[in-house]
Amino acid sequence: MLNRIRKGSGGWLAKILLGMLILSFGVWGIGDIFRGGGNAVIAEVGNVRIGTDDYSRAYQAELREQSLRFGGTIDAATARRIGLPQRALQQLLFDALLGQAASKYGLAVSDNAVARVVRDDPAFQSGGRFDRALLQRVLRRNGVKEEDYLRTVRQDIARDELVQSLLAGRAAPDGFVDPIYRYRRETRIAQVFEISAASFRNVGVPDDAALRRYHEDNAARYTAPEYREVTYLNLTAEQVLDQIEISEEELLDEYDSRLDEFTRPEQREVEQLLYFDESSAVAARARALAGESLRQVSAATNPVNGTAIGMGELRLGDLPEALDQAVFALEVGGLSEPIESDLGWHVFRVVRVIPAGVTGLDEVRDALRQSLAITYAADELYDLSNRLEDELAGGSDLENAALRLGIPVRSLAGIDGQGRDRSGTLVTELPQPREFVNSVFAADVGLESSPQDTDDGGYYMIRVDSVEPPTLRPLVEIRQQVIADWQAEERRRRAEKAAQDAIEAAKGGRSMAALAREHNASVRTTEPLPRTGASDPAASIHLVANLFSASVGDIVSGPLPGGDGFAVARLESIVEARPAENAVAAAQLRELLANAVLADVLLQYQVALQNEVGVEVNQSVVDALFLNDGFVGGGGGGGGHDPSDGHTHGGGGGHRAM
Numbered sequence: 001m002l003n004r005i006r007k008g009s010g011g012w013l014a015k016i017l018l019g020m021l022i023l024s025f026g027v028w029g030i031g032d033i034f035r036g037g038g039n040a041v042i043a044e045v046g047n048v049r050i051g052t053d054d055y056s057r058a059y060q061a062e063l064r065e066q067s068l069r070f071g072g073t074i075d076a077a078t079a080r081r082i083g084l085p086q087r088a089l090q091q092l093l094f095d096a097l098l099g100q101a102a103s104k105y106g107l108a109v110s111d112n113a114v115a116r117v118v119r120d121d122p123a124f125q126s127g128g129r130f131d132r133a134l135l136q137r138v139l140r141r142n143g144v145k146e147e148d149y150l151r152t153v154r155q156d157i158a159r160d161e162l163v164q165s166l167l168a169g170r171a172a173p174d175g176f177v178d179p180i181y182r183y184r185r186e187t188r189i190a191q192v193f194e195i196s197a198a199s200f201r202n203v204g205v206p207d208d209a210a211l212r213r214y215h216e217d218n219a220a221r222y223t224a225p226e227y228r229e230v231t232y233l234n235l236t237a238e239q240v241l242d243q244i245e246i247s248e249e250e251l252l253d254e255y256d257s258r259l260d261e262f263t264r265p266e267q268r269e270v271e272q273l274l275y276f277d278e279s280s281a282v283a284a285r286a287r288a289l290a291g292e293s294l295r296q297v298s299a300a301t302n303p304v305n306g307t308a309i310g311m312g313e314l315r316l317g318d319l320p321e322a323l324d325q326a327v328f329a330l331e332v333g334g335l336s337e338p339i340e341s342d343l344g345w346h347v348f349r350v351v352r353v354i355p356a357g358v359t360g361l362d363e364v365r366d367a368l369r370q371s372l373a374i375t376y377a378a379d380e381l382y383d384l385s386n387r388l389e390d391e392l393a394g395g396s397d398l399e400n401a402a403l404r405l406g407i408p409v410r411s412l413a414g415i416d417g418q419g420r421d422r423s424g425t426l427v428t429e430l431p432q433p434r435e436f437v438n439s440v441f442a443a444d445v446g447l448e449s450s451p452q453d454t455d456d457g458g459y460y461m462i463r464v465d466s467v468e469p470p471t472l473r474p475l476v477e478i479r480q481q482v483i484a485d486w487q488a489e490e491r492r493r494r495a496e497k498a499a500q501d502a503i504e505a506a507k508g509g510r511s512m513a514a515l516a517r518e519h520n521a522s523v524r525t526t527e528p529l530p531r532t533g534a535s536d537p538a539a540s541i542h543l544v545a546n547l548f549s550a551s552v553g554d555i556v557s558g559p560l561p562g563g564d565g566f567a568v569a570r571l572e573s574i575v576e577a578r579p580a581e582n583a584v585a586a587a588q589l590r591e592l593l594a595n596a597v598l599a600d601v602l603l604q605y606q607v608a609l610q611n612e613v614g615v616e617v618n619q620s621v622v623d624a625l626f627l628n629d630g631f632v633g634g635g636g637g638g639g640g641h642d643p644s645d646g647h648t649h650g651g652g653g654g655h656r657a658m
Contacts, residue, residue, distance in 0.1 A: 042621050043089070045096035046613040052621065057143070059088040059625075067438055075442075080626060089622065095159065097609045102158040105342045109157045110317030112265070117153055119261070126374075129367050130261055133375040141453040163602070165343050172593035178579055181589050185577030187528035188547050192538050192569040193516035194560060195498050197491040206486050214486050215475045221485070222478060227414035227422060227468040228440050233402050234410070234431040235384055235451075236458040237377040244376045246369050254368050255361050262359040269351040270311040270327055273297060274304040274344050281338035281345035288335055294349055304344055313354060323348075378457040385451040385459045398448050398463050414468065417441050431460040440464060492563065499557040499566035506555045512570055528575050538567040547571055 043050040062084050067074045079085065119130040126134055139149055206214065215222060255262070271294045275281040280301065287297045294309050303309075316328055326336045327348050336348040361368075384405065391401035402409045414422045419437045421427055430436045432454045443449055443464045451459035475482060502515045512523045526536050531548055533541055543558025550556050550571045557568050579586040 040621070041618060043093060043096075043615065043617045045093055045615050046100045048096045048100065050092050050096065052625065054092060055089060055622070056625070058092050059085060060143075062088040062091070076626065085622070085626065089617070093615055093617075094606070095155070097606065097613060097615070098159040098162060099155050100613050101609055102155075102162050105162065106320075107158045107161055107342075108320060109154045109161075112315045112317040113157055114150055114154050116315065116318075117157060118150070126371065127367055129364070131367075131371050132258065132261070133371050133378070137378060137453075137457050141455075172590050172597055176597075177586065177590050177593055180593065181579045181586055182577050184531060184589070185582070185585065186548075187530050187575045187577070188571060189528055189573045189575065190526050190547055190569040190571050191512050191523050192526055192536075192567050193512065193519070193521040193523045194538055194565055194567050195495045195502070195519045195521065196565040197488070197495040198564065199519065200491045200494040203487050203490040203494065205483060211479070211482060211486065212475060215482050218485070219472050222473045222482070224471050224473055225416040225418075226441075226470050227416055228412075229414055229465040229468075230412045230440050230462055231398055231465055232410055232412075232431075232436075232460060232462040233398065233407050234454075234458065234460045235381050235388075235407065236431075236454075237374055237381065237456060239407075240377050240380040240384075241373055244373050244380070246372050246376075250372060251365065251368055252361070254372055255364070258368075259358075262364060264354075264357045264359070265315050266328075266356045267313045267315050267354040268327060268330075269313050269354070271309045271349045271351060272305065272311055273301070273309060273347045275301075275338075275347075276304060276344050278338055278340070278345050281347050285335060285338060285347045288347070288349070294347075374457060381458055388461070389451065392448055398461065411465075415440065431458065436460065436462070492559075492565070495565045496557075496559075499568050502568045503555050503557060506568075506570070512555075512568075515568065525572065526569075537561070538569070540567070543567050543569060 040052050041049050042052055042055045063074060063079055066079075066082075066084060074082075074084070118124060118135070123138060124130055124132075124135040136146065139146055273281070273284050273288075273294055275284065280303075284297050284301050284303065287300070288294060292300075295307070297303075298305075298307055298309050314327065316324055318324070319327060320341060323339060323341060323346060326339050327350065330336060330348065330350045332350055332353055334350050336346070338345045338347055340346075384407075388401055388405060388407070391404060392398070396404070399409050412421070412427065415427055415437065417437065419427050419430065419433055427433075432452070435452065435454075439449060439452055439462055443462060445464050445467055448463045449461050451461055453459060498519065502519075505515055506512065516523045526539065527534070529536060529539055529544055529547065531544065533539070533544060538560060540558050540561045543556070546556035546558050547569060552571050552573060555568065555570045557566050559566055
């Protein structure tokens, strides 16, 4: 749910590992299959039931996210082919599994911790401050209730804390690191000369038959994309903001209603050491009392949390109750006694105390005024969009309805699936450009769309007036371009043949220098070339791959990085890599491999959870949501009817007044 806007509380490593584990469901499979399809429950994970509404929201969110990522609308049939239904289900199953484990271990998340994550999320901030109106708009656009989102955030924090607790102590053995380091860091030195494709000047001109054949064989290169002619209108806050006045009384009421946002509870910057056993915690505390910093103690005692001793600024309620009480009873610089939790034995130190305080009205007056104005503007735009739909429902077309309401109408003579016009120029100033283009290419000709939300609280509507399908440009129109392309390919083909001839001549005893002179080139010695690529102008990935497959003295070739010729290279020497000579690079590889080891551990943990908790999927219910390669489930991403206003709305769960 809300994968695109929620940030969670875990670190980058936890996110990557969680993503890997979600994908692993496809490897390990899903548990028992129910029989029959009449039940609305799609899956059970322990005592958690996942219904069709949950699945539909997850699927629609995944569909929206992947459509944005791939830069085009993904229909239901394509979504099934690339596995989006399974991915959405796997996400739900994995979230539920971790949630069960978090509950088992008693990982509680305070209201303060949830509020902090939401307030700190840039997606809900305006001018650097949390904006509640923006939060409501984003949630409404995604078709999610606020209480559902807050519950999801709470679950995310608990799950991330569980995964973070498994990150400590990861390590990769030397016997694992050293051979991989030597393989990756090995370099090779070669003698090389270049054969330029441009040096083959007189390649001639193809006859008409060859030119037609080349044009047909490369049809994709010469095919104009589908273009759609579009009429649209855009409702923005700027169109109504100058009509909105905010009174002092309204400002005071808003300030009072949001006073908790401007009240800062006491916070404490805290460090901790965490150990599996009490004796280690006691010994570590003794070292700290003797004058060592917690960082020094960490380096000497290898705690569970490693060098990650800083916990940041904590509020009362951010930790389990027993830990909370211990931390907030300490003075600045104070060191706690070892305290046990489900994660182990903790030793805390308070670095500083940030006193409680309240931000005054004058400090937030402008931000409150702007927030209220945008909220009222959203209400005005919502009403305007409803009036517009009423006009259309009454038989008016888009132009006349907009004229009566004073809304400007715009048109595009042609736009392709990448948002470019017929000249290939990117069309600017579109409302919500990527979603706009997706909407255009998902729409039927001649039908006005329902109002679509934009990030700034506005709406847009479209009507596709005509569709021009992809068309192969006639040869007569692009004859000179096709000739130039044929000649460029012929030059490259001749350069490739010359490189192969040079290799055969070198095998017969000709020197590299003599062969280079035949092509007005000179031989040079490369810098050591790494396996993963190089900055040498001749070292394309193909040439480097060939050199790393060669023995010293072998001669190979490969295309130049720009594709405008070929390089001929003789392998001169192999430079072995030794981990001791580059401690930084070796340490980086060790960390990378340690994370890979941890991913394997977490995968095994997931399998154990599956076996312990139990995962059952009602596959017949899932299949019933997809009929004839279409998606028939409801949920947050599709259009729906809002009985409160009598209108049918588009994606994002429809509109409502704020």
